[in-house]
Amino acid sequence: MRSAKLALAGEPAGAYRGAMKLRQGQTWKCGEEYVRIVQLERLEVGYKTFRSLKGDAGKHGHTSKKDFCRMLKGATLLTGNPEAIQK
Secondary structure, eight states: OOOHHHHHHTSOGGGGTTOOOOOTTOEEEETTEEEEEEEEOSSEEEEEEESOSSSSOOEEEEEEHHHHHHHTTTOEEEESOHHHHHO
């Protein structure tokens, strides 16, 4: 019987195409809020949540990459350049 790790390694390369590529400065629309990545490290993410992209008012947060990706499940990436959103 194969282990779960070996079963994943046996999947075709195309099965992993939907993986998230996090980058600093990305803005995601998550429900009624927007989430911007302000600091990206190896295992942690610093982010800021907004109700509207027009103002600077927002709440800062800090979490692990794993929890951050769970938080963004179903979210839509707006752009990798925050200045382009505000124009």
